[in-house]
Amino acid sequence: MLRPATHRLSSLVATLAILMAPVCIAKADGLDGFVVQDPQYGEVLFHFYQQDQFTALTHLVTARSQHRVEHHQDDAELLQGGLLLSWGQHEEAGKIFERLLNTTNDVSVRNRTWFYLAKVRYQRGHLDEAQQAFENITAPLPPELEAERYNLQARLFIDSGRFADAVALLNNWKGDETWTAYANYNTGVALVRMGQLESGAALLDRVGTMSADDEEMRSLRDQANVALGFSYLQAQLEGDAKPVLQRVRLNGPFSNKALLGVGWADSAGKQYRSALGAWLELSRRDLLDSAVQESLLAVPYAYAQLGADPMAAENYARALDIYSAQLARLDNALVDANNGKLINHLIDKEPDSTGGWYWQLDRVPDDERTRYLYFAIADHAFHEGLKSYRDLAALNKHLTDWRIKLSAYRNMLATRELAYAERLPVMEESLAQFDLPAMQAQQEQNVQRTAEARANRDVVAVAPAAEQKQWQRLAAMEHSASWSDEGTAELQDKQRILKGVLLWNMDKEFRVRLWRQEKANQELAKDLQQAADQFAEIEQATAALPGTISGFDNRINELESNIDTLQARLSVAMVEYSQYLSDLATKELVAQRERVRTYRAQARFALAAVYDRMAAQNR
Amino acid sequence: MKLKAKIRSLFLVLLLGLTAQAALADSATELAALDQESQALKKSVLELNRDLFVLEEELLYPSNTQVAVFVSMDVGEYFALDSVELSVDGKNVSNYLYTERELKALLRGGVQQLYVGNLKVGEHELVAVFTGQGPHERDYRRGATLVINKNIGSKYVELKISDREKQLQPEFVVREWE
Numbered sequence: 001m002l003r004p005a006t007h008r009l010s011s012l013v014a015t016l017a018i019l020m021a022p023v024c025i026a027k028a029d030g031l032d033g034f035v036v037q038d039p040q041y042g043e044v045l046f047h048f049y050q051q052d053q054f055t056a057l058t059h060l061v062t063a064r065s066q067h068r069v070e071h072h073q074d075d076a077e078l079l080q081g082g083l084l085l086s087w088g089q090h091e092e093a094g095k096i097f098e099r100l101l102n103t104t105n106d107v108s109v110r111n112r113t114w115f116y117l118a119k120v121r122y123q124r125g126h127l128d129e130a131q132q133a134f135e136n137i138t139a140p141l142p143p144e145l146e147a148e149r150y151n152l153q154a155r156l157f158i159d160s161g162r163f164a165d166a167v168a169l170l171n172n173w174k175g176d177e178t179w180t181a182y183a184n185y186n187t188g189v190a191l192v193r194m195g196q197l198e199s200g201a202a203l204l205d206r207v208g209t210m211s212a213d214d215e216e217m218r219s220l221r222d223q224a225n226v227a228l229g230f231s232y233l234q235a236q237l238e239g240d241a242k243p244v245l246q247r248v249r250l251n252g253p254f255s256n257k258a259l260l261g262v263g264w265a266d267s268a269g270k271q272y273r274s275a276l277g278a279w280l281e282l283s284r285r286d287l288l289d290s291a292v293q294e295s296l297l298a299v300p301y302a303y304a305q306l307g308a309d310p311m312a313a314e315n316y317a318r319a320l321d322i323y324s325a326q327l328a329r330l331d332n333a334l335v336d337a338n339n340g341k342l343i344n345h346l347i348d349k350e351p352d353s354t355g356g357w358y359w360q361l362d363r364v365p366d367d368e369r370t371r372y373l374y375f376a377i378a379d380h381a382f383h384e385g386l387k388s389y390r391d392l393a394a395l396n397k398h399l400t401d402w403r404i405k406l407s408a409y410r411n412m413l414a415t416r417e418l419a420y421a422e423r424l425p426v427m428e429e430s431l432a433q434f435d436l437p438a439m440q441a442q443q444e445q446n447v448q449r450t451a452e453a454r455a456n457r458d459v460v461a462v463a464p465a466a467e468q469k470q471w472q473r474l475a476a477m478e479h480s481a482s483w484s485d486e487g488t489a490e491l492q493d494k495q496r497i498l499k500g501v502l503l504w505n506m507d508k509e510f511r512v513r514l515w516r517q518e519k520a521n522q523e524l525a526k527d528l529q530q531a532a533d534q535f536a537e538i539e540q541a542t543a544a545l546p547g548t549i550s551g552f553d554n555r556i557n558e559l560e561s562n563i564d565t566l567q568a569r570l571s572v573a574m575v576e577y578s579q580y581l582s583d584l585a586t587k588e589l590v591a592q593r594e595r596v597r598t599y600r601a602q603a604r605f606a607l608a609a610v611y612d613r614m615a616a617q618n619r
Numbered sequence: 620m621k622l623k624a625k626i627r628s629l630f631l632v633l634l635l636g637l638t639a640q641a642a643l644a645d646s647a648t649e650l651a652a653l654d655q656e657s658q659a660l661k662k663s664v665l666e667l668n669r670d671l672f673v674l675e676e677e678l679l680y681p682s683n684t685q686v687a688v689f690v691s692m693d694v695g696e697y698f699a700l701d702s703v704e705l706s707v708d709g710k711n712v713s714n715y716l717y718t719e720r721e722l723k724a725l726l727r728g729g730v731q732q733l734y735v736g737n738l739k740v741g742e743h744e745l746v747a748v749f750t751g752q753g754p755h756e757r758d759y760r761r762g763a764t765l766v767i768n769k770n771i772g773s774k775y776v777e778l779k780i781s782d783r784e785k786q787l788q789p790e791f792v793v794r795e796w797e
Binding site: 035036039041042043045046047048049050057058059061062065066087088089090091092381384385388391392395398399402405406409412413552555556559562563566569570573576577580583 | 649650653654656657658660661662663664665666667668669670671672673674675677678687689691720721723724725727728729730731732775777796
């Protein structure tokens with residue numbers, strides 16, 4: 001679609017420009033089919049695909065700062081740029097795209113980056129630079145981006161006054177149905193603006209008769225019919241205009257203009273009765289629409305043409321009353337606008353979320369006070385201002401939510417600190433029960449004894465305690481005072497046999513027992529080392545915890561301070577936006593007042609003329 | 620009033636809108652100035668937001684105990700995921716029901732962070748069960764058990780619902796990241 005031009009335009013162009021309010025299509029980014037190699041990048045895409053773009057952006061920025069999307073560096077940077085661009089961060093997005101072009105050799109990434117850069121430049125009004133960026137795209141983009149690219153470039157040509165280039169670009173392009181419809185519409189309008197009504201009409205007629213499955217397409221179809229109908233009217237082809245305008249839905253957003261046009265087409269063919277039908281229907285509709293305001297004059301005009309002067313007089317008088325009442329309401333609205341009440345009423349509503357991208361206010365506000373801002377809201381600058389205000393309000397709320405969280409985290413840290421203070425003495429007491437150095441010394445002795453047993457084949461040293469005890473008792477007998485007494489020969493024989501058996505057994509088991517003992521020594525050494533490590537970890541952790549807690553505390557303090565500073569700046573900016581919007585609203589209301597005053601003056605003159613004519617007839 | 624004059628009047632009405640817009644050209648300059656400040660503010664908020672996220676994660680899920688479980692899909696578009704249930708060491712930690720929007724995001728390649736928590740160093744058992752509906756309204760309920768060895772450092776586990784291995788038979792494929 002075309003943006004309303006800001007330079008001076010012919011009346012036809014002006015009409016078409018108004019009919020062609022910009023319609024944005026939020027399409028996918030052509031990122032499907034990625035093989036995710038970092039789960040955090042996939043998580044960003046999960047939010048991005050759900051159009052939760054603020055979450056996607058914040059998670060992406062965080063993940064990149066933590067080096068968690070290293071396998072997707074170029075794509076991540078491109079995605080960040082695209083998300084920033086959607087969020088109105090043209091400057092940051094532009095920096096990212098230019099940096100990316102200097103660092104990546106991936107042709108696919110480079111082409112997509114040139115596309116986004118062209119978009120940034122176009123949105124900032126740098127048309128020549130945008131065109132240069134388009135020319136750097138060397139291969140087709142992913143399908144959705146490719147379609148958007150063609151339409152954007154066509155809009156660029158049209159905005160630059162290069163209608164022929166726009167037509168040439170779009171003439172043979174085939175995209176999906178939606179994009180083709182937009183392309184045909186843009187091309188048709190460009191042709192009409194070039195004075196090639198016949199060629200342009202063919203394309204507009206194609207859009208105007210297409211089947212439409214959704215509201216967006218139905219609306220575009222109506223818009224094409226209105227544009228074509230008024231083009232015919234301007235070319236004084238009223239007979240062609242009427243059937244085209246009659247294709248517009250009676251309950252759609254363009255029905256008022258269509259009804260007005262149908263009336264004028266009939267009127268041109270002197271079919272005033274028929275014209276009256278369309279205008280009377282129109283005159284019963286919402287007076288905020290300029291077409292409805294106009295119909296209040298058109299109805300008595302038709303009556304007058306039919307020779308029904310009393311009806312004409314009555315309807316002119318009715319128009320005068322309505323215009324006067326509306327002027328009074330506009331005066332009140334102006335007072336409200338000057339006091340800032342009108343805007344505050346409009347923007348005081350709770351911001352939905354930080355996803356301000358998709359916030360729209362396309363419908364007429366419901367309440368009486370803000371209804372008069374309908375035209376202001378339709379204005380690009382007002383709409384952008386309002387969107388930015390709500391974005392800032394949502395960010396302000398977002399920061400308030402963080403402040404609440406930080407407060408909870410501070411409490412959590414305080415609890416941790418308290419628990420630390422309570423548990424530390426208990427833990428120290430518990431640890432003091434273990435004499436780790438003594439245990440380690442004991443273990444070293446064991447190792448040494450086992451080594452000596454191996455070296456000396458000391459079978460007793462590795463024998464179980466019971467056997468060692470038996471061995472000692474048998475050995476002790478040899479040293480008793482009565483050992484050499486008479487009559488002990490039998491006893492000595494028994495002792496010698498038992499000692500021999502015991503030694504035999506111990507010797508037989510020596511290798512197994514030695515292996516077991518050495519294994520037990522190793523396991524004990526390992527356990528003692530683990531215990532020593534754990535002691536060290538506990539000591540380290542208990543020593544570091546106060547520092548960790550105070551480190552977090554300091555960071556929380558710093559972040560809270562940053563939140564304060566930013567919220568103060570946000571508040572100032574919101575006040576400035578509010579003032580700006582109030583000024584715009586005031587200007588729009590003044591313009592509306594002037595328009596209604598003009599209608600009222602016309603109605604007065606026409607009424608006087610009808611009265612004069614009636615008086616002359618009565619004479 | 621002649622018809623031609625009337626049509627001119629019609630265009631006048633429409634033009635008045637434009638005249639008003641032309642009068643707002645100054646406002647566009649003012650908007651540009653406000654936009655500069657708005658962009659600077661958004662940039663600052665974004666940076667602050669990043670710092671807040673990092674702090675939150677370090678505080679709640681320190682890297683030496685952090686475990687995150689992700690869900691992804693690699694299935695034909697006719698498989699409709701209803702829910703995923705996750706237990707860690709016998710304790711249920713997540714019962715997630717998917718919206719159509721989330722399902723579409725998964726089918727397009729998005730990865731959902733189903734769970735993030737803290738686990739001690741050592742072995743832990745994860746049990747995941749998904750339910751959903753495949754072609755011909757056939758209901759599916761499949762589970763997977765995984766023993767993970769948690770070391771020092773973050774642990775990421777991806778539960779991919781895939782029908783690549785068995786045609787039209789969605790199964791969990793588990794992948795671990797350190």
